[in-house]
Amino acid sequence: MSDAPARDREVVAGAIFHGGRLLLAQRTRPPALAGRWELPGGKVEEFESPQSALVRELREELAVEVRCGARIGVDVPLSRGMVLRAYRAELVSGEPVALEHSQLRWVDAEELLSMDLVDNDRAWIPELLEELSAL
């Protein structure tokens, strides 16, 4: 594998709100992040739009079909010039199952604050809370 810098590569994460709750997923890897909770998602492939990547990642990870909506929260810089961005994801069909995470949890505003979120995703807490309190 080359060590070419992945400049401007995006990682997408989906905020799925349903019934007044937000879906969180517990990571299994890498060891430093295992056990911590995130908005599910993953890397945008070359020649793929962030929206298509989100739809693909949530299909692979949760076995659901979603429609990608608007951005939510700030851009979070990652290592090697990568950037993490959250999008709203609207459930179109299916019930989420943890195919690549150790478990899933639907949280309300209070529970969101008590979860051990990965550091990067903590940047979105204000907008996520705002949405949960408006639901």
Ligand code: 523
């Ligand atoms: N994050 C992150 N929060 C978050 C996601 C979806 C990803 O901080 N909600 C970080 C974790 C990794 C990087 O973004 O440092 C890539 O996410 P990952 O590992 O979920 O993406 P994959 O599964 O596409 O990556 P591969 O391991 O290459 O398959």
